């Protein structure tokens with residue numbers, strides 16, 4: 001059995017649960033629980049400019065490489081959480097955009113198994129979670145990033161723990177790696193860390209706002225992706241020969257992107273982010289079975305970006321594990337980019353959306 005298949009077995013899930021419970025306990029040692037009736041929080045979605053792709057430890061969600069993202073301002077997830085002191089037969093109740101979700105859905109299972117990690121500190125309780133995404137669900141923006149970040153911050157509010165951002169980032173990471181970055185606004189770096197206990201793997205803000213920085217969401221397909229990011233990255237790590245060069249490239253790209261942010265060198269940032277994203281896709285395509293998230297429309301738009309750039313329009317792209325494209329450009333080119341790419345939704349992470 002391949003490792004990426006083993007990760008889905010019951011045996012591995014139980015093993016993972018123990019390790020995660022211990023991690024949560026370590027973070028909450030010396031923290032007093034002082035629960036109130038409900039807790040609430042908002043967390044922004046984020047888009048990686050230097051991608052996180054591959055785990056060195058799937059149980060603790062520890063990445064192979066450090067990554068860097070930009071948070072999307074007021075686009076993200078708002079979550080409210082309440083305690084239910086109810087009979088053990090009652091399950092957690094999870095609402096998504098006002099709709100009660102079936103307990104057997106993978107969404108509820110993922111939320112519940114995450115919340116169960118915190119039950120030892122809160123007693124024999126059940127939760128009611130109401131979560132609202134204001135990100136278009138079809139836009140290919142990772143709602144698990146803002147979702148788990150908002151859930152952890154709301155839980156901290158409910159339990160009265162008063163955790164700092166570093167601790168919140170590490171707990172959000174357990175839910176979804178990219179969620180570790182969504183506890184901050186602006187540019188954010190998630191340090192991979194090297195410790196096996198995961199205590200040095202958390203995100204930090206890169207304190208450099210860039211008012212003119214724009215992101216354009218090009219929605220090309222709302223088809224559900226056949227393989228999740230999680231499964232895709234595990235398969236890539238294990239079967240892709242090209243993956244071997246990824247950690248080194250990601251480290252170099254991160255350094256370049258940080259320097260580009262520091263000096264506000266947009267072409268350098270754009271070019272490095274685009275190269276990073278396409279290199280990640282190359283590692284996926286070289287996996288077996290191959291992972292091809294790009295659709296014909298995606299390829300068409302990649303060519304178009306290259307074409308208009310060669311004619312002088314300073315626009316770059318990034319793509320996650322899906323078919324949709326995110327364009328990177330500066331405010332001065334907003335009108336030209338919008339007219340070149342009809343239907344584009346522009347986000348200004350440092351200004352008003």
Ligand code: DP6
Pocket residue numbers: 047048050051052053061067142144175176177178179229230231320321
């Ligand atoms: C391509 O954070 O969704 O968007 O940690 O398994 O939940 P898990 O994966 P996830 O992967 C995101 C991958 C990516 C790149 C990125 O956001 O850095």
